[in-house]
Amino acid sequence: MTAAASRLAGVGVDFGTTNSVVALAYENGEVESLSWPSQFGATDTYRTALMFWREGRRIAHASGPAAIARAVAGDGEQRFIQSIKTYLASRLFSETRLYGQRFTIEQLVATFLSDLLADLRLSAGANAVQIPILSGRPVVFAGEDPDEDLAVARLQSAYALAGFHDVALAFEPFGAAYWYARRLEREETVLVADFGGGTSDFSIMRFSRKDGALTARPLAHTGVGVAGDSFDYRIIDHVIAPKLGKGAFYRSFDKRLPIPAYFHAAFAQWHQLSWLKTAQTLGELRKLIQSAEEPEPLEDLMSVIQHDLGFELYRSVGALKARLSDEESARFSFSREGIQIEADVSRAEFEAWIAPDLKRIGACVDQAVAAAGLKPAAIDAVFLTGGTSFVPSVRALFTERFGGPRVHIGDAFQSVASGLALIAAERVGAGQTG
Incomplete structure (x- = not known):
């Protein structure tokens, strides 16, 4: 302090x-x-x-x-x-x-x-x-x-x-709105978009000053369970999971069966990955490896779980997202404990993968504006905060609706x-x- x-x-x-x-x-x-x-x-x-x-x-x-x-x-x-x-x-x-x-x-x-x-x-x-x-x-x-x-x-x-x-x-977006508005000297209607890891939240506030004191009147709050982790999931699902046995098959009593989906469904969600490290889950995975047509990818999945490599994978995914915010294409690279995953990803591919998520975020923004009883032109300023606000296609959701000059990006984590x-x-x- x-x-x-x-x-x-x-x-x-x-x-x-x-x-x-x-x-x-x-x-x-x-x-x-x-x-x-x-x-x-x-x-x-x-x-x-x-x-x-x-x-x-x-x-x-x-x-x-x-x-x-x-x-x-x-x-x-x-x-x-x-x-x-x-x-x-x-x-x-x-x-x-x-x-x-x-x-x-x-x-x-x-x-x-x-x-x-x-x-x-x-x-x-x-x-x-x-x-x-x-x-x-x-x-x-x-x-x-x-x-x-x-x-x-x-x-x-x-x-x-x-x-x-x-x-x-x-x-949370009220805190970001207050931080943005602390130096306002005139009345403004502000839309704040707070992008976290698990949720995207939106608040529309009317700020004014009276006798030097800042006052705030909430007009609408909306939110949706789509955010940075959802974008991570798309990369996992398209780039990483196929290298760790997603879509593979195993043999059981002369039947050719797909690897159970829950392994990779849980694996793709960061907050669920740690719960796979149980004796029961690892025992089931060992049995699948023994009967898999291609056991090597599942062995790599086993290594990821046993060696707690979730954060290392998370960091590699985050690095890819950051590069795709500045470049038209980037290379994903992960190498630990004998596991090697390499892939070239274009921004266009990434934006196609997250298109359903962007649609839900855009709909939630529109819902906030409608709930406030306003038209987009009545929004004086848009304040974006959170790491996901740096994704170009996310920023485009707001510049297309409100115009570039009205969109401001704040400190990604402190606002x-x-x-x-x-x-x-x-x-x-x-x-x-x-």
Whole structure:
């Protein structure tokens, strides 16, 4: 905390599917983000990931950059878990067992949040729990048939388990909107698009100033469970999964049968990959390898699961997406534990793969504008935040609807948490934030 001359007034937490951010707002109006050490230097984004392993009779864990470091090193038997936020709204997932110990979804999230906010607790001491904290939540939670009330209850319970009992929740795009609007001197109607790992959320706000104070009137909020992870899935499905046995066949009692789809369906979803590392699943995979027509791809799949290579694959997919945002074509390359996957991918191919996702995102944007009772021409500014906003075809959704000059791209990761911290500092209640 560098703004020591001013007292801490509010904290904003962007608990994300892929990355999480904590911002601190001070009484003098300054805002800064917490940072953490990593193997690549200090970082102000905390990877939403957990790693568990056994130390004697106890179960140890690491989170954020430390979990990533262990995942990359691949030291010994361990369990890597990421995208835990995706499970909050699922009635089908309530708990899991790690090395024989039961962990509820609330306990997993609380373990992560406790580590994420450890520096805040260390710096503020006993006062940490008294500082107003505003945590973001998606407009629509990720997953099929998400239970919003269940997700909110689980998230609030997780904060309480982590020692923070009075955390208020606000829509994530509202935080980004407030951050964008903090320097406005005139009235503006702003559409904010917040692209996360699991969801894409949209808010339309009317901002104005009265006696120097910024006021906000929400006009519409919409969201859809399509975002960066969905784009990753398309790359996995077209480039990686076929190299790991998708579409292969095995023999059973003289019958030629396809490899069960659930292996690759789960494998393609980052947050499900870690759950494949069970004795039952690995035993089934070994039997399939023995009877497969082409066992080598399935052996590679086994290696990916056993060696917790999910993050390494994730990083390679992310690098490909980033290059395709700047180049017309790029090469995908992955090489670990004897697994070699190489493929040339064009931006046109990638855009064809994500076309169904873009259609859903565009429809959700149109729904927000209609729900606000506006026409596109009435939107004064569009503010995009989140890593997916850098994908050219995503930006095109907004420039085609609202015109290029009105579209602004903010800090990919800091906007939401920074805006939430300002709101918390000004003591805007959760009921007023949406």
